[in-house]
Amino acid sequence: MNVLAIDVGGTHIKILVTGQKVHRQFVSGPQLNPGVMVAGVKNLVQDWPYDVISIGYPGPVRNNRPVAEPFNLGKGWVEFNYRAAFNSTLLKYFLPSPAHYSIVLVSLASPGRGQADAT
DSSP states (O other): OOEEEEEEOSSEEEEEETTOSSOEEEEOOTTOOHHHHHHHHHHHTTTOOOSEEEEEESSOEETTEEOSOOTTSOSOTTTOOHHHHHOTTTEEEEEEHHHHHHHHHHHHHSTTOSOSOOO
C-alpha cells in the first residue's frame, strides 16, 4: 500500500509517497486555503501512484476533520470537503501534525506497515 503523506505547514506543504526517496513541496503561507493546497498536491503527485492519503494538519482534529482554522494559513479549512476534493475512498487519516509525523513516518519507513484503516 502506497501512502501519500501531506504535511500542511505554515511555510510549505510537503508531500511524500511510500517508496519515494525525496519529498516534494510548495510554498504555503497566510493566503493558502484548502482548495489551493489540494490543487498543488495533485499537481505534484501526478507521476506518483498512491492508495491512501494521510494529512497532517497544524491544528486540532476531531472525527477525522479539522475543528479550528490554523492561525498561519488562509481560511476555509474547517468547512472544506477534503473527501470530495481528493476522492472519498483515498482519504483515510486526518491527524494533528504531531500524531501524523509519528504514524506516517513509521508507515513510510517500514514495508507492510500503515495498512490499518483509521476510518
